[in-house]
Amino acid sequence: MRVNDIVQDRDEPAAESSNFIGETAITSDLESIWLTICAGLRRDLGGQIFGQWIKPIRVSVFDLDTGILELELPSEFAATWVRDRYAERLLLAWKAHHPAVSDLVFQARSGSAKIARPAPANGSDTHGALASAAESKFRLDLDPRMTFDQFIAGHSNVLALNAAQRTAAAEKPLFSPLYLQSSTGQGKTHLMHAIGHAFRAEFPSATIIYMSAERFMIEFVSAMRRNEGMEFKASLREADLLMIDDIQFIVGKNSTQEEFLHTVDSLISQGKRVVVAADRPPQALDGVDQRLLSRLSMGLVADIQSAGLELRRDILQHRLASMPHQHVSEEVVDFLARTISRNLRELEGGLNKLLAYAQLTGREISRELAEEQLSDILSACRRRITIDEIQRTVCEYYRLDRNEMSSKRRARAVARPRQVAMYLAKVMTPRSYPEIGRKFGGRDHSTVIHAVKLVEHLRGEDSEMDNDVRMLLRQLES
Template sequence: GQGKTHLMHAIGHAYSEVNPDAQILYMSAEKFMMEFVTAMRRKEVMEFKARLRAVDVLLIDDIQFIIGKVSTQEEFLHTIDAIIGAGKRLVVSADRAPQALDGVDQRILSRLSMGLVADIQPADLELRRLILEQRLANMPEAQVGEDVVEFLARTISRNVRELEGGLNKLLAYAQLTGKPITRTLAEEQLKDILSACRRRITIDEIQRAVCEYYRIDRSEMSSKRRARAVVRPRQVAMYLAKVMTPRSYPEIGRKFGGRDHSTVIHAVRLVEGLRQQDSEMDNDVRALLRQLEA
């Protein structure tokens, strides 16, 4: 659900635009295996080989599915060598890095490691938000507030399929019942998805990450010092604690040296306002959110 197949199709389309006469073939590793087995049964292996090796770009998706298939791996190895030897292009995707593909021939892994290995990370908060907004832009009849979009983007973070599935489920329920789409409705109807996705982030983790980011001592989170270099990181940590944990204002205050809940409220409102006015502050908060959500 990180967009590997989508990216592979994009590569094929981009290459086709630059080279309109190029022969481009996309297939899953499972289809590669099935067609190879069928070719062996029909004694058409040479035709199978010729078809694959005649292309200019070969895209093989989900290579992990050939794990343990010795004959398929052997043919895939020969295909790789033929494609590379002819100076053509090969793109392969998997759900993990080449070195982590246990059960795949080491010769295949060494060849895959020769090329550019691109690590596709889960979509960050901003991208998840944009994905939801793009979907909703094509559905003008759907009335979904910004607070609901923000809630979904922040809490469904494992992969894009779950994010879109959560939105679809919410829209379908609202359409069937006629209920308005609110954050409360989202929490009620998506509780299974949300509980699976939500990682329990603690205030201790937030304090540790903020101190490392701003390069201050951990004790400053509870200290009485009022120097700006200490106060601002402390306020950011309070803001993140309110945004990323279910803790109340008084509970958060106790974790910051026994401070009053009004101090936490002031910090949260201050950081919210600064994020609107100060791009540097907004960038700091976004970086910390990505780090803590990873």
């Protein structure tokens, strides 16, 4: 049935006209539902994104037998773009309003008739012919970029990384479930995708289910409305590896918690593997059933701390290593790593924005360009560090009296820490050279400029000096 272009075939018998009336009623329902979905998407995504990508979508064909709904966009590029970024959000919205919709297909209205699908409907294209019906039902869609090889290890995430690798290994893990916990953008979703890829490599015929807690709830409610609750439960229990992201959103829903609890119990009793992720530890989940809390806590809770300066710098360097044609100076890398510290997603997003702008405009990537183009991200991330705080930290590190920052003494044991403090004041605060000079005993701005250039030079020549500065940066940023 084509929603926007329904015509009755002239060769059809007149008796079939009643089917046309039924299709017309379904068409009206789908269009009404789409208007409701659009209202919510406009609010969630904002007018600009909605107008550019969602508004041009037209509801086209709905197959009542398979539950597949086709959406049309103006071009193949637009179909691919929306598929890659909004497919799951759109499918969840359709399922919430029309449970008969089981999958979406995105197709260009003009040009190539090639269809951009959210994932292979039979689960056989990406994951091999041995993928099970259960896996196909839940549309396993792992990001090919999120593998263990692409995950940068550091002190803050090494426990979670090692635990994830053990979970995906051939030998049976020592713990289940694995509970990954971190604030937004620190890598827990990357690790879940990496587990899926590695487990698939070890067990090509295994059934892997990965979904968000929001999707789990919508799928469960939709199945109950269709009187398919038993089929839903059976599909979940077929999983050899079940991964649920953002588990904090499943709390407070009694029936959903009950089903998830039974699913976890069943899988663990069969020796299957379960991985969940959340933005807080199990004990901090609000409204969670105590039995479910006990199951989530019985395995291994692997905490991912906020990435430190060195890890943020390593992530940027790794990203740039894959793009040898792009030149970004150490100064800019260091600036981004020090300034965008809230989460790694913002860090990589900032670098991508900077690279794209430079490529499209032909401008050289510099610190000035980074400050100009990333002002919104930088202002949100930058912690207000004062010169007084810098002086106090430097004096504690070098075991000096605070008064030495303003004294006239020129002994190296005093002058060098003072110069380091001036350097840090310049790179970590928006203060000008004259303002910094006044905070160091009324020194001239030329003295501050000399100190900054000297410390920059020494960092490249003297590993001890570079280590001192890195340690001080880490202390101040934490």
